[in-house]
Amino acid sequence: MPLFHPLSLLFLFHPALDGCGEPPSGSDSIVTITNTTLAVYTCESGHFFPWGETVLRCNASGQWELLSGPDENSTSDWYSCSRRSTYQGCLEFNGTSSNFEMSLPVFYENSSSERDNRRECQGFCRGQGHRFVARQGSNCSCLANITTATTRADNLCSDLCADATSHCGNTDLALYSVFASVEECVTLSRSPNATETSMFTQQTCQEFCRGLDSLLSFWRGGLKHCDCLHQIPDLTEESRSTCLAADNVAEETLTGSLFITELLDPMPASSCEDIFNQGIFVHGSYYLSNGTKIFCDFYDGSTRCDRGWLSYTGSCYSFLSEKAGAESHLQTCGVHRSLLVSVSDQAEWDFLILALSRLQYMENGIVYIGLYDTQKTFSYMWSDETPVTLRKFNLNYPDNVDNRCIVLVNGVMQNVLCSDQYGAVCERSPGEAPIFPVPPDLQVRHPSFQSLQISR
Numbered sequence: 001m002p003l004f005h006p007l008s009l010l011f012l013f014h015p016a017l018d019g020c021g022e023p024p025s026g027s028d029s030i031v032t033i034t035n036t037t038l039a040v041y042t043c044e045s046g047h048f049f050p051w052g053e054t055v056l057r058c059n060a061s062g063q064w065e066l067l068s069g070p071d072e073n074s075t076s077d078w079y080s081c082s083r084r085s086t087y088q089g090c091l092e093f094n095g096t097s098s099n100f101e102m103s104l105p106v107f108y109e110n111s112s113s114e115r116d117n118r119r120e121c122q123g124f125c126r127g128q129g130h131r132f133v134a135r136q137g138s139n140c141s142c143l144a145n146i147t148t149a150t151t152r153a154d155n156l157c158s159d160l161c162a163d164a165t166s167h168c169g170n171t172d173l174a175l176y177s178v179f180a181s182v183e184e185c186v187t188l189s190r191s192p193n194a195t196e197t198s199m200f201t202q203q204t205c206q207e208f209c210r211g212l213d214s215l216l217s218f219w220r221g222g223l224k225h226c227d228c229l230h231q232i233p234d235l236t237e238e239s240r241s242t243c244l245a246a247d248n249v250a251e252e253t254l255t256g257s258l259f260i261t262e263l264l265d266p267m268p269a270s271s272c273e274d275i276f277n278q279g280i281f282v283h284g285s286y287y288l289s290n291g292t293k294i295f296c297d298f299y300d301g302s303t304r305c306d307r308g309w310l311s312y313t314g315s316c317y318s319f320l321s322e323k324a325g326a327e328s329h330l331q332t333c334g335v336h337r338s339l340l341v342s343v344s345d346q347a348e349w350d351f352l353i354l355a356l357s358r359l360q361y362m363e364n365g366i367v368y369i370g371l372y373d374t375q376k377t378f379s380y381m382w383s384d385e386t387p388v389t390l391r392k393f394n395l396n397y398p399d400n401v402d403n404r405c406i407v408l409v410n411g412v413m414q415n416v417l418c419s420d421q422y423g424a425v426c427e428r429s430p431g432e433a434p435i436f437p438v439p440p441d442l443q444v445r446h447p448s449f450q451s452l453q454i455s456r
């Protein structure tokens with residue numbers, strides 16, 4: 001594997017390693033930049049960075065050093081990746097101080113690493129309510145706005161940062177390395193002053209908040225919670241270890257991924273369908289790539305469904321990823337005044353398959369549908385008692401009369417033991433009472449549930 005001179009990394013595009021570019025060597029930390037990702041590899045003694053067949057170790061002098069062959073201790077890495085929403089590029093300003101809200105010449109000359117330098121600068125400007133920092137050499141300036149930058153000149157910054165490991169502008173050319181003052185992974189000092197909303201992906205949270213014209217989105221992946229914030233919250237010392245994987249933030253109430261929504265790349269979308277195809281299915285307003293905002297009532301808008309439920313030809317559908325037996329899923333559907341889905345025609349079947357492939361949290365898994373063998377005779381009935389007009393059984397299925405429940409797997413039906421653990425799809429038919437929260441002890445079972453004898 002070729003070793004690059006550390007600084008040459010700045011000028012090369014690298015194949016993604018966890019979306020992060022290649023790790024550095026021979027340096028205490030370094031920033032690499034690809035189109036969408038900024039990677040900061042912070043070397044701290046005792047840390048290892050797995051790199052293909054080999055491993056980098058942060059050695060006693062605080063520099064990444066390539067070890068040959070795997071290392072028994074190579075389980076931990078120590079780096080962070082930020083979307084370009086944090087790093088805005090090497091921007092050219094016309095050099096008048098009116099561009100800057102506040103400047104701190106030689107602000108961080110004594111910091112130990114580039115990363116700390118940047119964070120100090122970010123923390124300072126954030127504290128002043130400014131959304132961007134402009135770094136040139138060891139100078140840190142705060143910006144309210146980057147629209148006054150005349151040029152986006154990525155990779156042209158050639159002055160070194162204070163610790164000489166990454167590029168920080170160029171005095172002659174009035175180039176500055178510009179970052180958002182908000183880091184991606186943060187720990188708030190107190191609960192955000194916002195209504196938290198269950199979401200399913202970080203992207204949904206970001207786009208949903210952008211659609212609300214909120215300044216920031218705050219996503220806690222472990223809790224699947226999304227807050228849309230209108231001002232920069234107070235942050236504590238940022239805890240980088242819990243935010244390495246954007247969608248896997250620990251279940252900490254105050255640690256999560258904070259984004260300035262306007263800095264996110266626009267979604268490549270020209271319709272609600274395009275947005276849905278990217279896995280977003282929470283009803284709300286969204287921006288299309290041309291800057292137009294539209295309201296999307298997923299999927300076909302034929303009826304108003306609760307957030308998290310999809311409408312299709314007048315019914316509402318909920319996709320349950322939790323693995324459970326059929327009876328447990330029946331109860332879950334029942335709490336929401338719904339049944340396991342009854343499929344009346346090919347179009348509805350195709351809709352289920354499409355939705356399963358788009359809803360990322362379902363991971364295209366196997367799901368129970370509301371078809372049962374009520375008599376152990378391969379005579380099937382839908383849970384809403386409509387006639388069975390659609391049979392999509394896989395070759396050689398149904399097989400065994402003991403396998404009385406039906407799942408949708410790879411686009412076809414298969415019969416399984418009702419106690420087998422899979423996801424499920426609930427359908428709330430037109431005319432059902434509106435969904436409202438039912439206290440657990442008052443959970444209403446739909447009458448037809450009782451008519452189903454589910455084998456265990």
Ligand SMILES: *[C@@H]1O[C@H](CO)[C@@H](O)[C@H](O)[C@H]1NC(C)=O
Pocket residue numbers: 025026027059060061062063064065066
């Ligand atoms: C640490 O690694 C760097 C670069 O690989 C090397 O130049 C330096 O000598 C190493 N320091 C020690 C103490 O091994």
Ligand SMILES: *[C@@H]1O[C@H](CO)[C@@H](O)[C@H](O)[C@H]1NC(C)=O
Pocket residue numbers: 013034035036
């Ligand atoms: C970077 O962006 C350019 C232009 O938008 C695009 O052609 C290229 O494929 C992108 N590269 C990567 C690695 O995404």
Ligand SMILES: *[C@@H]1O[C@H](CO)[C@@H](O)[C@H](O)[C@H]1NC(C)=O
Pocket residue numbers: 071072073
């Ligand atoms: C791995 O870590 C253990 C415990 O810190 C240490 O004793 C051992 O020497 C390390 N192995 C290598 C190859 O560095």
Ligand SMILES: *[C@@H]1O[C@H](CO)[C@@H](O)[C@H](O)[C@H]1NC(C)=O
Pocket residue numbers: 094095096098099148
């Ligand atoms: C430089 O930028 C400032 C702030 O945007 C502006 O007021 C000034 O006119 C610009 N000067 C030149 C020479 O472009």
Ligand SMILES: *[C@@H]1O[C@H](CO)[C@@H](O)[C@H](O)[C@H]1NC(C)=O
Pocket residue numbers: 106107108109110
């Ligand atoms: C950096 O460290 C030196 C020596 O410890 C000190 O004199 C100087 O004031 C420090 N600079 C800043 C900006 O803190």
Ligand SMILES: *[C@@H]1O[C@H](CO)[C@@H](O)[C@H](O)[C@H]1NC(C)=O
Pocket residue numbers: 103105106136137138139159171
């Ligand atoms: C830092 O800012 C001062 C004052 O604006 C300026 O004179 C100096 O050239 C800057 N240094 C670097 C390295 O950009």
Ligand SMILES: *[C@@H]1O[C@H](CO)[C@@H](O)[C@H](O)[C@H]1NC(C)=O
Pocket residue numbers: 144145146147
């Ligand atoms: C940023 O600049 C644009 C254009 O000059 C202006 O419309 C906008 O209000 C500015 N935003 C802030 C937060 O200053």
Ligand SMILES: *[C@@H]1O[C@H](CO)[C@@H](O)[C@H](O)[C@H]1NC(C)=O
Pocket residue numbers: 193
């Ligand atoms: C929280 O939000 C409410 C309503 O928007 C507002 O009245 C209140 O002052 C806010 N509290 C803080 C601490 O910002």
Ligand SMILES: *[C@@H]1O[C@H](CO)[C@@H](O)[C@H](O)[C@H]1NC(C)=O
Pocket residue numbers: 270271288290291292
């Ligand atoms: C943006 O795209 C949408 C959908 O293609 C279109 O309806 C709308 O008119 C466009 N808006 C602008 C400003 O181009």
